[in-house]
Amino acid sequence: MPKFAANLSLTFNEVPFLDRFAIAAGAGFEAVEYLFPYEYEPAELTARLQSNGQQQVLFNGPPGDWAAGERGIAALAGREDEFRASVDVMLRYARALSCPTVHVMAGLVAGGMDDRRAVDTYVANLQYACNRFAPHGITAVIEPLNPIDFPGYLASKQAHGRTLIELIGRPNMGLQLDLYHTQMGEGGIAAHIREFLPIARHIQIAGVPGRHEPDVGEINYPFLFNLLDEMGYTGWVGCEYRPQGDTLAGLGWLARYRAGR
Numbered sequence: 001m002p003k004f005a006a007n008l009s010l011t012f013n014e015v016p017f018l019d020r021f022a023i024a025a026g027a028g029f030e031a032v033e034y035l036f037p038y039e040y041e042p043a044e045l046t047a048r049l050q051s052n053g054q055q056q057v058l059f060n061g062p063p064g065d066w067a068a069g070e071r072g073i074a075a076l077a078g079r080e081d082e083f084r085a086s087v088d089v090m091l092r093y094a095r096a097l098s099c100p101t102v103h104v105m106a107g108l109v110a111g112g113m114d115d116r117r118a119v120d121t122y123v124a125n126l127q128y129a130c131n132r133f134a135p136h137g138i139t140a141v142i143e144p145l146n147p148i149d150f151p152g153y154l155a156s157k158q159a160h161g162r163t164l165i166e167l168i169g170r171p172n173m174g175l176q177l178d179l180y181h182t183q184m185g186e187g188g189i190a191a192h193i194r195e196f197l198p199i200a201r202h203i204q205i206a207g208v209p210g211r212h213e214p215d216v217g218e219i220n221y222p223f224l225f226n227l228l229d230e231m232g233y234t235g236w237v238g239c240e241y242r243p244q245g246d247t248l249a250g251l252g253w254l255a256r257y258r259a260g261r
Helices: 017-026 042-051 080-097 116-136 158-168 179-185 189-199 221-230 252-260
Strands: 003-007 031-033 055-060 101-103 139-142 173-178 200-205 236-239
Touching: 017 031, 017 042, 031 236, 042 055, 042 080, 055 080, 055 236, 080 116, 101 173, 101 200, 116 139, 116 158, 139 158, 139 200, 158 173, 158 189, 173 179, 173 189, 179 189, 179 200, 189 200, 189 221, 221 252
Parallel strands: 003 031, 003 236, 031 055, 055 101, 101 139, 139 173, 173 200, 200 236
Antiparallel strands: none
16 A cells, blocks of 8 residues: 655644644654745754654755745756755755655746756756765655646656656656646546656645545546555655645545555
8 A cells, every 4th residue: 555645735734834743643644745844943843753753755945936936946047056055955954854855846937848948957956956965865856747737837747857857867866746737737647657657756646626635536546556556666645635624534535545455
């Protein structure tokens, strides 16, 4: 059975952020992920993880000016110094939290993968980041984001992610395979899992449409979970969805799947 990690940015929003660790642990989540840790000191987050017996498995690198609409800076030419400074921040948090994987957001560019300068900038920046991460056993990942929710994002298809990974050419660079984004932007999730799982280092799920619980909408997640088992996936599956109501009340999908196994 896949290992599920609670996304504390989107779920358990009934309580303040730092209280979500304990509630997620009580619901059976032994691992957590979230968008950004930077509002809190690493020691404070580490204490929550340790007191609840949880593992930190993923967070995002600094996205630039999120409030202004930025969704990463790694592909933005002219901001290389800012990106390199952000690598120091990512590394400080990843080491303190013993987090093995960091999603390095590419950013919004006018031409997507056809913007040669943006691609070259992203590749060079990620080579630098991977070189810094490697001695500490940290992997960088890129997550293709669907063009409906994130128009203009550098990578909108899983094949884009693979192309970038090949250009970067570092062993600690992988794919963050988000099945919600795959369905929204491309469809054919099972085929994508079969093709891209070998380079995937983290998986995320949510229902389509609406990005709600995995049992809401058109995706047959029990089938996909079984496929992940059949293919030998041993990494984490992040529950990055927005509950329709109370988070605990919406965890019936997880209880049913576990009972069925």
